Amino acid sequence: MTSPALVWFRQDLRLADNPALAALDGRPALLVYVLDDEAAGAWAHGGAQRWWLHHSLASLTADLAARGASLHLARGPATRIIPQLATAIGASEVIAGRLYEPWARSRDAAIAEALQAEGRKLSLHTSSLLHEPHRIRTGTGKPYSVYTPFSRALFALGEPPPPLPTPARIETLAHPGLPLEALELLPKRDWAREFPQHWQPGEAGAAARIKAFSLLNRYDATRNLPGIPGTSGLSPHLRFGEISPRQLWHAARAAGVTGDATFLKEILWREFAYHLLWHRPELPEAPLQQSFANFPWQPDAKLLRAWQRGQTGYPIVDAGMRQLWRSGWMHNRVRMITASFLVKHLLQPWQAGEAWFWDTLLDGDLASNAASWQWVAGCGADAAPYFRVFAPVLQGEKFDADGAYVRRWVPEIAGLPDKFLHKPWEAPEIILRGANIRLGVDYPRPVMDHGQGRARALAAYAEMRGAAP
Ligand SMILES: Cc1cc2nc3c(=O)[nH]c(=O)nc-3n(C[C@H](O)[C@H](O)[C@H](O)COP(=O)(O)OP(=O)(O)OC[C@H]3O[C@@H](n4cnc5c(N)ncnc54)[C@H](O)[C@@H]3O)c2cc1C
Numbered sequence: 001m002t003s004p005a006l007v008w009f010r011q012d013l014r015l016a017d018n019p020a021l022a023a024l025d026g027r028p029a030l031l032v033y034v035l036d037d038e039a040a041g042a043w044a045h046g047g048a049q050r051w052w053l054h055h056s057l058a059s060l061t062a063d064l065a066a067r068g069a070s071l072h073l074a075r076g077p078a079t080r081i082i083p084q085l086a087t088a089i090g091a092s093e094v095i096a097g098r099l100y101e102p103w104a105r106s107r108d109a110a111i112a113e114a115l116q117a118e119g120r121k122l123s124l125h126t127s128s129l130l131h132e133p134h135r136i137r138t139g140t141g142k143p144y145s146v147y148t149p150f151s152r153a154l155f156a157l158g159e160p161p162p163p164l165p166t167p168a169r170i171e172t173l174a175h176p177g178l179p180l181e182a183l184e185l186l187p188k189r190d191w192a193r194e195f196p197q198h199w200q201p202g203e204a205g206a207a208a209r210i211k212a213f214s215l216l217n218r219y220d221a222t223r224n225l226p227g228i229p230g231t232s233g234l235s236p237h238l239r240f241g242e243i244s245p246r247q248l249w250h251a252a253r254a255a256g257v258t259g260d261a262t263f264l265k266e267i268l269w270r271e272f273a274y275h276l277l278w279h280r281p282e283l284p285e286a287p288l289q290q291s292f293a294n295f296p297w298q299p300d301a302k303l304l305r306a307w308q309r310g311q312t313g314y315p316i317v318d319a320g321m322r323q324l325w326r327s328g329w330m331h332n333r334v335r336m337i338t339a340s341f342l343v344k345h346l347l348q349p350w351q352a353g354e355a356w357f358w359d360t361l362l363d364g365d366l367a368s369n370a371a372s373w374q375w376v377a378g379c380g381a382d383a384a385p386y387f388r389v390f391a392p393v394l395q396g397e398k399f400d401a402d403g404a405y406v407r408r409w410v411p412e413i414a415g416l417p418d419k420f421l422h423k424p425w426e427a428p429e430i431i432l433r434g435a436n437i438r439l440g441v442d443y444p445r446p447v448m449d450h451g452q453g454r455a456r457a458l459a460a461y462a463e464m465r466g467a468a469p
Pocket of ligand 1: 376
């Protein structure tokens with residue numbers, strides 16, 4: 001009789017293109033998800049991610065039940081739970097998709113060792129990336145630290161293999177586990193109440209989202225416009241592995257995306273972030289450029305809070321921060337604007353912004369979040385030069401010219417004419433009155449003057465470099 005296996009779902013909550021399921025090859029298996037907050041420490045799922053995870057696990061359970069299969073849920077240290085379950089069912093092999101977070105890597109190493117001591121093995125498959133970060137090297141055998149040659153190297157590897165089909169049959173072993181509610185993933189205070197208007201977690205939701213992304217072939221023209229659905233909105237689905245990057249790549253090709261199109265390059269930015277995390281595990285906590293270790297940040301709880309709450313007085317910044325709070329997601333262009341505003345105009349450490357995004361983003365992803373914050377702060381690999389300070393008014397006027405985005409998320413200033421929408425403080429009193437706005441009462445005055453903020457940021461940079469401003 002073939003011995004059973006244990007399939008450990010982690011960041012691949014899907015049935016299609018799931019190499020761990022494919023590796024079963026007809027063997028019976030116990031399918032397991034373990035909520036292991038302790039191992040992840042500071043990088044345990046943030047609040048928004050927990051909401052998504054709850055619904056994603058519900059969806060996966062339902063998809064499995066429709067095939068007569070079941071998912072075993074557990075909570076606690078996986079280093080204890082996985083070996084125990086493997087012993088209980090007599091599994092010869094534990095199969096999972098590989099994880100890349102530093103905490104997950106050391107946990108996997110410990111589990112592999114524990115299993116090996118009992119004559120079992122841990123098999124890890126490439127499931128949430130196109131390529132293993134440790135396999136990609138420059139001509140001189142080093143990891144990449146610059147995106148463009150990295151992406152060129154990935155394109156040169158050719159098309160990723162086609163996605164695997166959903167297994168026709170999954171024979172699961174029953175083993176009593178916890179009910180989903182016992183994972184306590186949903187927020188106690190109902191701040192996530194608007195999420196269901198925007199999202200459908202689960203594999204079917206991911207498939208529906210791709211199908212609905214009608215602007216894919218106009219991505220270059222639409223991807224920077226936050227007022228329209230010009231990007232795919234697939235990031236939370238990718239984050240939880242309800243769709244694999246391979247499936248997304250091939251879906252884009254099938255929809256007519258050719259060559260090294262920008263959309264594919266964005267998928268490779270995600271790969272690049274994981275490449276950095278793998279080779280520089282300090283990425284989420286410490287600047288990759290040593291010179292930034294002593295940057296003269298000016299931590300200020302009041303300014304940080306104004307930014308978090310979308311009360312900075314800069315409409316494009318406030319719109320982004322409110323979109324994040326209410327929908328659990330923010331448009332990429334606005335992520336760059338809001339992040340730049342925090343680290344440059346307000347001189348708050350990038351780690352404070354990274355932590356807020358981690359808690360509030362449904363797509364909170366250790367690699368992409370950390371790499372992007374370091375990119376904006378100018379201290380990462382291949383980062384934007386520090387002295388490039390996003391001007392929030394110009395950014396708003398350029399990318400939200402008709403004001404659709406700001407009017408949606410900052411409704412109290414919706415009545416302003418386009419001319420003043422991105423700079424209400426310049427509107428004459430009569431215009432403000434006509435739009436029912438008392439500046440400083442209904443909507444804040446800017447917490448920081450743009451020119452002053454920019455000059456202060458550049459002075460701080462000069463101080464760091466040991467030069468006179
Ligand atoms: C400060 C900051 C923090 C960020 N934090 C995260 C995060 O925690 N999780 C996350 O997934 N992305 C993060 N991003 C990257 C990017 O903003 C999102 O991936 C993108 O907005 C997701 O929307 P979409 O799915 O519609 O993207 P699309 O434009 O449709 O792109 C398709 C996919 O490509 C990937 N992608 C696109 N742009 C990037 C990028 N710049 N870096 C890495 N991958 C990218 C995503 O997986 C995305 O789903 C961050 C960016 C910034 C500036």
